Amino acid sequence: MLDTFAMFDDPTDRTNLLLSYADKFKEVPPTVAVRPFDRSHLVPHCESEAYAWAVRQPGGTLKLYFAVENPSGVSAKALAAILDRTLSGLPASEIAQVDPEIVERIFRQNISMGKGLGLMSMVQSVRALAKAAG
């Protein structure tokens, strides 16, 4: 995934790629969580009001789920879709190793410092969920 993003130097191409992931975002199903969501799953410091869950799968892997309550939170939806596609199905121990710095490599010029920190917090939340499940 990071290699794919590395190939997109042009800001417009990168924006379109990110947008394509945001379009693929699927909210957490009611079988996993329903509103009002448990605040313990709220990603801290993310202004898009994102929530994250990690559900253990047969075989010991994890499936990640997200909700993004801010309808304008397009970047958070894009990152949630990317994290789901790249990390779901991996063992908890591997997910717990994901580096929050990937946000910089994925979004590059598409984020401000504040938003970057909020998105990194999404990755940190996923790491914490994986560690707790491991």
Next chain:
Amino acid sequence: MSDIASRGYADPSVLVSTEWVAEHLNDPNVRIIESNEDTLLYASGHLPGSVHVDWTHDLNDPVRRDYITRKGFESLMSRIGATPKTTVVFYGDKNNWWACYAFWVFQLFGHRNAKVMDGGRLKWEKEGRALTRDVTSITASKYKAPERKDKPVRAFRQEVIAHQQKKGQLVDVRSPEEYAGTRMHMPDYPNEGALRGGHIPGAKSIPWARAINPDDGTFKSAGELTDLYVKMNKLNKAKPTIAYCRIGERSSHTWFALKYLLGFKNVRNYDGSWTEWGNSVGLPIEK
């Protein structure tokens, strides 16, 4: 009389309704500009014919903490196909917070022919109006801008210090928690690095979003704004006033409300704001 004209604003010409914008989407003398916090939001769907101005990359100097130069502004205006005669209309997310910020930066270069779409994206979307992902085709224009003129609308650190020492009017538009110093960033936002919490001594705490009707993002009426700023918080329209927040974005929204909607005679935005004041050695802080 339109709804905006009936609200009693000092200068109602700076606000246009979503209806007005819908009627001017194809007006060659009007350029609709979207400015958001999330830079992907414009690409995910925008007003037909609108252009994107990104607050980080288009309005700020790429290296030092400052705004673009005259040359940068000319380049930006050329890119969006605007001339000095073009009416620019800003809109965006977060109750037009970033739209007002962009409006304010445009005033540093004296582009007076500028307006804000009342209600921003929220109202436009709630009304079910069209959004598109079509790339707006723009013919680059030639724009000759004057040198940036900060003084009328922008306050710098030394000016704020002098203003504070004279017990001048200061408006802290951050959240009550930031004002009290119990947190150094907005609720649910990351900390962008102030070493000390609190507020500039003497500043009134009036969170920026109190100027907005939360249901549709429109500005409150002049009467309601007068109640908030003048009656409740004892701000005097005739006295010099400085608004600040964290980096000058939220306070540009309050600057807009005070200057144009209430007619404050001398109001400036301190864009250094708390990330400068709260990091400066020796400056007075109140909690």
